[in-house]
Amino acid sequence: xxxxxxxxxxxTEAGAPVVDAESDESIAHIQPDVxxxxxxxxxxxxxxxxxxxxxxxxxxxDDVHKGYAVTFxxxxxxxxxxxxxxxxxxxxxxxxxxxxxDDEFEEDDDAEEPLPAExxxxxxxLSLVEEMxxxxxxPSVLDHLFQVLCDCALLNPDAEVDQEGxxxxxxxEDEVLGNGIGAKHENNNVDLNVDLAELLHxxxxxxxxxxxxxxxx
Amino acid sequence: xxxxxYFKELVGKEVVVELKNDLAISGILHSVDQYLNxxxxxxxxxxxxxxxxxxxxxxxxxxxxVVRYVQLPPDGVDVDILHDATRREAxxx
Numbered sequence: 433x434x435x436x437x438x439x440x441x442x443x444t445e446a447g448a449p450v451v452d453a454e455s456d457e458s459i460a461h462i463q464p465d466v467x468x469x470x471x472x473x474x475x476x477x478x479x480x481x482x483x484x485x486x487x488x489x490x491x492x493x494d495d496v497h498k499g500y501a502v503t504f505x506x507x508x509x510x511x512x513x514x515x516x517x518x519x520x521x522x523x524x525x526x527x528x529x530x531x532x533x534d535d536e537f538e539e540d541d542d543a544e545e546p547l548p549a550e551x552x553x554x555x556x557x558l559s560l561v562e563e564m565x566x567x568x569x570x571p572s573v574l575d576h577l578f579q580v581l582c583d584c585a586l587l588n589p590d591a592e593v594d595q596e597g598x599x600x601x602x603x604x605e606d607e608v609l610g611n612g613i614g615a616k617h618e619n620n621n622v623d624l625n626v627d628l629a630e631l632l633h634x635x636x637x638x639x640x641x642x643x644x645x646x647x648x649x
Numbered sequence: 650x651x652x653x654x655y656f657k658e659l660v661g662k663e664v665v666v667e668l669k670n671d672l673a674i675s676g677i678l679h680s681v682d683q684y685l686n687x688x689x690x691x692x693x694x695x696x697x698x699x700x701x702x703x704x705x706x707x708x709x710x711x712x713x714x715v716v717r718y719v720q721l722p723p724d725g726v727d728v729d730i731l732h733d734a735t736r737r738e739a740x741x742x
Contacts, residue, residue: 507712508668508670508711508712508714508715509668509709509710509711509712509715510709510710511692511706511707511708511709511710512706512707512708512709513706513707514706514707515705515706518705518706525706527670527672529715578708578710581710582688582710585686585710585712586682586684586686589684590684590713590714
């Protein structure tokens with residue numbers, strides 16, 4: 433599924449988002465009377481929040497063509513914000529992975545600007561939105577809403593990451609010398625545990641050969 | 650499952666989670682799951698210049714895939730036990 437916030441214009445007759453049953457999407461929770469704040473933009477609303485098992489979808493109550501959605505895979509963090517200095521009303525604060533954060537090769541200041549450009553108070557590029565707040569009219573729903581988001585996030589793990597246990601890991605000298613993982617035991621003609629002093633002074637290979645003929649001395 | 654088990658031992662301790670987007674959040678580790686999703690309580694942003702709006706968020710849920718580092722309290726780490734456990738884990742134990 434995609435990263436970043438996207439525009440949703442389609443709704444069912446009941447006003448709910450159209451779910452993708454094939455990817456096991458169903459509506460988990462509906463929260464009416466929620467406003468939404470994208471980045472540094474103004475609060476938009478009133479609207480209704482639909483939490484599905486795959487996405488977070490917000491629909492405007494006034495404009496039937498206005499809706500925003502973000503997949504849980506793209507929701508990197510969500511939290512309850514009650515600090516009035518951060519935002520005047522208690523809300524759910526979220527961060528969104530846009531996939532556009534790799535600015536390593538880009539020195540352009542505009543590219544690093546996390547805030548989408550605003551034209552006439554509306555956000556011009558949703559896919560650049562990195563922060564989003566969900567402001568319920570009734571703040572007492574925040575704890576439950578936070579928990580619902582946690583539960584649905586758990587339903588959306590990332591694809592299986594290659595487990596590192598299969599790579600050859602070296603932990604210390606001990607294992608490198610042949611007593612652990614990655615050591616080859618097949619052609620081990622040398623006994624590594626032999627004392628070095630022994631080898632230097634009493635290596636049997638350097639002893640005089642036993643001679644039966646006495647001419648070479 | 651090693652780190653899942655390991656982090657479960659740290660529940661209740663103060664940690665700093667650094668995300669891949671450079672945001673660092675400190676808080677009490679509330680819980681962790683098998684995907685290493687992390688829930689923190691009493692969070693504070695370590696350096697508030699990039700994301701000033703986060704300032705004092707109370708509870709937060711962080712997706713495991715965006716965590717870069719988890720900074721552990723020095724007294725919360727027994728290096729020897731961790732060392733042995735990682736060797737066992739790598740051997741497929």
